[in-house]
Amino acid sequence: MELSFIIIDDTELDHFIARKVIANANKNYSIKSFLDAPQALAYIQEDNHDEDAKIILVFLDIYMPLMNGFQFVEEFEKLDQAIQDKYYIAALTSSIEISDINKINSYRSFRTRITKPITANGITQLLNKIATEFGIELD
Amino acid sequence: MAEKIKILYIDDEMDNLTGFKATLRLDYQVFTAVTIPVALEHLEKHPDIRVIFCDQRMPVKTGVEFFEEIRVTHPLPMRILITAYTDIESVIDSINRGNIFRFVKKPWVEAEIVSAIEEANKFYQANSMLSIKNEELQRAYNELDKFAYSVSHDIRGPLSGILGAINVARDMHDITEMKEMLFLMEKSLKKLDTYILSMHDYYSLQRGELHIGDIDFKKLIDEFKDIYKAFSNTASINFKININQREPFRSDTVPLKLILNNLLSNAFKYQNKNNDAKMVELNIEVHRGVATIQVSDTGIGILGNHLGEIFNLFYRASSQEAGSGFGLYNVKSALLKLNGQIEVNSVLNKGTTFKVTIPTK
Numbered sequence: 001m002e003l004s005f006i007i008i009d010d011t012e013l014d015h016f017i018a019r020k021v022i023a024n025a026n027k028n029y030s031i032k033s034f035l036d037a038p039q040a041l042a043y044i045q046e047d048n049h050d051e052d053a054k055i056i057l058v059f060l061d062i063y064m065p066l067m068n069g070f071q072f073v074e075e076f077e078k079l080d081q082a083i084q085d086k087y088y089i090a091a092l093t094s095s096i097e098i099s100d101i102n103k104i105n106s107y108r109s110f111r112t113r114i115t116k117p118i119t120a121n122g123i124t125q126l127l128n129k130i131a132t133e134f135g136i137e138l139d
Numbered sequence: 140m141a142e143k144i145k146i147l148y149i150d151d152e153m154d155n156l157t158g159f160k161a162t163l164r165l166d167y168q169v170f171t172a173v174t175i176p177v178a179l180e181h182l183e184k185h186p187d188i189r190v191i192f193c194d195q196r197m198p199v200k201t202g203v204e205f206f207e208e209i210r211v212t213h214p215l216p217m218r219i220l221i222t223a224y225t226d227i228e229s230v231i232d233s234i235n236r237g238n239i240f241r242f243v244k245k246p247w248v249e250a251e252i253v254s255a256i257e258e259a260n261k262f263y264q265a266n267s268m269l270s271i272k273n274e275e276l277q278r279a280y281n282e283l284d285k286f287a288y289s290v291s292h293d294i295r296g297p298l299s300g301i302l303g304a305i306n307v308a309r310d311m312h313d314i315t316e317m318k319e320m321l322f323l324m325e326k327s328l329k330k331l332d333t334y335i336l337s338m339h340d341y342y343s344l345q346r347g348e349l350h351i352g353d354i355d356f357k358k359l360i361d362e363f364k365d366i367y368k369a370f371s372n373t374a375s376i377n378f379k380i381n382i383n384q385r386e387p388f389r390s391d392t393v394p395l396k397l398i399l400n401n402l403l404s405n406a407f408k409y410q411n412k413n414n415d416a417k418m419v420e421l422n423i424e425v426h427r428g429v430a431t432i433q434v435s436d437t438g439i440g441i442l443g444n445h446l447g448e449i450f451n452l453f454y455r456a457s458s459q460e461a462g463s464g465f466g467l468y469n470v471k472s473a474l475l476k477l478n479g480q481i482e483v484n485s486v487l488n489k490g491t492t493f494k495v496t497i498p499t500k
Contacts, residue, residue, distance in 0.1 A: 011296065011297075011300060011327065012323050012326065013297075013300040013301075013303075013304060013320075013323040013324060013326065013327045014300050014303070016304070016307075016319070016320055016323050017300065017303040017304055017306075017307055020307045020311070021307065024310060063292040063296065065455035065456065065457060065462070065464075066455075066456065066457065094291070094292055094295045094296040094298075094299045094300075095288075095291040095292050095295060096291060096295075097287075097288060097291050099288075115299075116296070116299040116300070116303065117299045117300065117302050117303025117304075117306060118303060119303070119306055120306075
């Protein structure tokens with residue numbers, strides 16, 4: 001598949017929901033789950049994952065202990081440009097705090113923002129947008 | 140008895156100073172200065188001087204000029220001008236530039252000075268109270284900010300999860316899958332419930348008064364031993380309790396229980412899942428009016444750079460378990476009420492020991 005997924009969230013229920021919603025869109029998508037950001041960062045640093053995937057869509061929760069979404073993105077932006085180019089990071093937040101929204105908008109690596117919970121509609125829209133932007137076939 | 144109020148008198152005539160001190164030294168702690176540098180020295184050494192009297196007519200600087208300067212550098216003490224010349228110009232000057240509290244006319248009489256000091260002291264106290272209240276208010280505001288932020292995440296987070304699950308359930312037909320999701324929903328709701336209960340603890344600690352009584356640690360521990368025993372059996376964690384109390388101890392049970400419960404539940408929660416010999420140990424010793432409580436675990440430990448922050452409101456150093464970010468903050472608040480102390484020692488992947496000391500009331 002030209003598109004694959006990484007979910008970074010400290011809440012198991014939110015993983016479950018995101019996986020369900022993604023699988024409902026297409027059950028062949030590959031999805032990796034991480035319950036904390038440092039593990040996900042270590043995984044992304046290794047690179048060479050998903051050779052087939054043109055774009056890896058990352059659902060990144062903002063409010064997490066240890067390393068929050070902002071700290072993750074700051075580390076992510078230090079990685080090789082070639083690695084960064086493969087990932088499309090969506091900020092996932094349950095909050096409607098204006099300070100969070102402004103902060104999310106201030107990072108170039110946050111390509112979009114989704115308010116929890118993820119819904120079928122929301123994901124379809126996002127996938128269509130990515131498909132057009134990167135010339136990916138959705139089936 | 141309350142400490143004597145500190146007052147300072149500046150006059151270039153030594154005789155005036157001597158007379159002033161002789162009259163007032165029984166009721167007040169009187170500092171005198173024959174020049175302004177000496178006065179400033181007193182003010183540096185005794186920042187709690189509450190009232191300053193100053194003669195208007197002095198060489199080098201007038202009283203008004205002196206007051207004008209120390210208004211900026213020492214704003215707290217009340218300023219009273221002593222003068223024999225009360226022309227309207229100098230009155231206006233002393234009010235506008237010196238921002239003085241009162242005039243005393245020379246030659247002064249004792250009753251007038253005493254009443255000036257008492258009135259000035261009332262003002263001083265009201266002002267200090269105001270600045271303490273201001274600080275408290277600022278702290279409360281800061282916590283309120285943290286709360287507002289936390290509410291939108293810690294309360295809305297689990298709720299949005301449940302809503303998402305209900306959405307997903309509409310297209311779900313597999314019972315096992317459904318049950319798995321219900322289990323996760325329960326976990327999120329329990330987390331929300333813990334959060335709300337801890338918020339209640341937080342509030343009662345901030346507002347509640349102490350109710351001191353005799354503490355029997357054996358009885359106290361018996362009350363919630365069973366909960367942890369049950370927990371220790373299902374998770375196969377060895378739970379050891381040693382209590383050594385041979386003397387009476389007085390304190391408040393509510394904050395005490397809160398401290399013990401938080402430390403114990405943390406010790407059980409943050410266990411190292413790969414460890415075969417899991418253990419939680421509770422040691423309580425009362426000796427010479429001090430209770431020492433130690434809670435040790437064989438858990439995941441806390442990274443050194445998080446240690447300084449674990450007592451902060453909403454700080455969480457692990458994603459392993461559903462922490463609310465309240466627990467240790469509430470422990471610290473409870474200890475503040477009981478004049479207690481807490482120390483923590485932790486080795487990553489080996490375990491953590493919290494040591495609490497509380498004096499008897």
